[in-house]
Amino acid sequence: MKTLKIFSLRKAVLVIGTTMVFLLFSSLNTTESISNTPTKHVVSIYQMKFVPEKIQVKKGDIIEWVNKDIVPHDVTELNKKWASKTLNKGDSFSKKITTNFDYFCSIHIVMKGSVSIKD
Structure with missing residues (x-):
């Protein structure tokens, strides 16, 4: 049972970490596109x-x-x-x-x- 909790915790950390990295790179790309918009x-x-x-x-x-x-x-x-x-x-x-x-x-x-x- 303890092994199952550790596995679930690792999986949750991996999912949250991957999501945060994805969101970080998505926001950087959006900022870059905005700054390249002609004035x-x-x-x-x-x-x-x-x-x-x-x-x-x-x-x-x-x-x-x-x-x-x-x-x-x-x-x-x-x-x-x-x-x-x-x-x-x-x-x-x-x-x-x-x-x-x-x-x-x-x-x-x-x-x-x-x-x-x-x-």
């Missing part, structure tokens, strides 16, 4: 400015430019590798960020901004 950043276009003018994001994050101004604007990469369509008031343009870049409004060339990737 959305908003740059407002207002009063002939990009606000904020300079923004730092993580690689893979998304920036959304929203035109809150009364005149049309666009978002054009400095070397014209890409550009948004013309954004009228209320329109927006989103881009997944993979590298550092400077940009400007090709309609109003005094409007400039920059995006840099932080570690």
Whole structure:
């Protein structure tokens, strides 16, 4: 009878230990997935400015430019590798960020901004 109790106790400890290890690794994996989720950043276009003018994001994050101004604007990469369509008031343009870049409004060339990737 004593041997049976020891066997049952060992079995219970093994089951509880295995369950705890499984839960620990499951929670680590969930945390990792959450931290890899891209963050959305908003740059407002207002009063002939990009606000904020300079923004730092993580690689893979998304920036959304929203035109809150009364005149049309666009978002054009400095070397014209890409550009948004013309954004009228209320329109927006989103881009997944993979590298550092400077940009400007090709309609109003005094409007400039920059995006840099932080570690």
